Amino acid sequence: MDNTLVLLIILLALALVAAAVVAAAVKAIRRKARRLSQELLGTAALAGAAAGLGRILEEGESTPKSLSGCDPIFAPQIREDFPDLNLDRAKGLAEEYLREQLEKKGYDEIQIHQTVVNNYRRFGEEKAITFQTAAAYRAPGEARKTQARFEEVYSYLVKSGAGEAAKVLQCPQCGGALPENGARRCKFCGGLLVHILDATWQFTACRPA
Secondary structure: OOHHHHHHHHHHHHHHHHHHHHHHHHHHHHHHHHHHHHHHHOOOOHHHHHHHHHHHHHHHHHOOOOOOOOHHHHHHHHHHHOOOOOHHHHHHHHHHHHHHHHHHOOOEEEEEEEEEEEEEEEEOOEEEEEEEEEEEEEOOOOOOOEEEEEEEEEEEEEOOOHHHHHOOOEOOOOOOEOOOOOOOEOOOOOOEOOOOOOEEEEEEEEEEO
16 A cells, blocks of 8 residues: 555545534534523524514513512601692603603603602602603614603702791691691691692603613
8 A cells, every 4th residue: 555545544534533523513512502592592493593582572572661669668758748649640640741751752652551659758848759660662763662661750849938938937727837847747736738838749850760
């Protein structure tokens, strides 16, 4: 056997070994791809991966965002300060305000899922309720809806000069001096002081949460 034939046999053997290594690597990659597809998309078939991804996108489009509701904590405080405030109606106003803001941006197919009280802050006579709302909308040029979470700040604002005047007013029921901490009830007779201040509720912010 001459040297040329030996060299050809060696080259053929190396080619077969290389082909076997490549085939084994491809098989391993396919096996890992099927395993990953099964874990992420719920199907081991690569042909079904696109369908699985589409299913995930559809679920994301239809599933509302979760909310951080703190109604049990803040609702009693709000009722203490504003006994005549209808909190459910205020939530409805927050949803109307959010819808208006989204429409101004050109969004359509707006869907409001739920609104909760997320926070309540006191600033002397002035107060602020932060509502959190889960909503869906379709942005201009988008094929799918977007699920999102927003905050709407509902503020009780004292008109200029009204806060100082309130400090020297007297309770209309008993004549007792009004408190300086913005309380809505007289500390002497328990009478409501909701309408003593020259103040108003208005939305002061709307932002993604």
